[in-house]
Amino acid sequence: MHLDLSELSQLAPIFRELFKGYHVSRRDPELYAQLSNFQDQYRALFKALGFELVCDTRGFYYFVPDTATAQVNKTAQRLALFTFIIVEHLADQGRDPIAVLDGGSLGRDELPALLEKYRDLFVQAEVTSQDELEEKIMRRMTQLGFASEEPGIYRFLPPMHRFLDVCLSVQQDRDLAASLHSILPLPAPVLADDDIDDEDDALARAIADEQQEMNA
DSSP states (O other): OOOOOOOOTTTTHHHHHHHHTTTTTTHHHHHHHHHHHTHHHHHHHHTTTTTEEETTTEEEEEOOOOOHHHHHHHHHHHHHHHHHHHHHHHHTTOOOOOHHTTTOEGGGGHHHHHHHTHHHHHTTTTSSHHHHIIIIIIIHHHHHTEEEETEEEEEEEEEHHHHHHHHHHHHHHHHHHHHHHHHHHOOOOOHHHHHHHHHHHHHHHHHHHHHHHHHH
């Protein structure tokens, strides 16, 4: 493919944002329009430079990280944990999690109660106060294009589907397992030591696969 760099007028800001992990969506009209109009050219150019540009059909672009650093892993884990918490919190309130996470909003005044309700989980993510919740999670979400901060609220943007998809997938697996268990009440197996080792290996692989998908 012949590349006419003169057409890629937003190359520098696009690369700068994607390189730092930001998700370009329709809230970035100039960058998004440029990527949409010259998607093939940008994909080919970035591929030649060693980067994979992904276009999600729900309206956002991002780089698949080649090698995730420990800090990226930690951020991804925190954002994924927060998404799981939000989904459960909204469901408990009778609110539709998908409707909220797909363009809806969460009030800053909801954060203290959220932190208190799920304190044990937040502690695992090294989040123990509202300031840390906003600094380590909410601000990172806005910096990476998953949300925007408006007066008194955080509004979720289309890239949230990356974490929401994982949550829904896990929930579907749980529902299926519960359904099968209720239909087929099988006796609990007695595991030999070799079986236990195999189970541990399978669990480790599953966790590694899920983390890789969240970091992708």
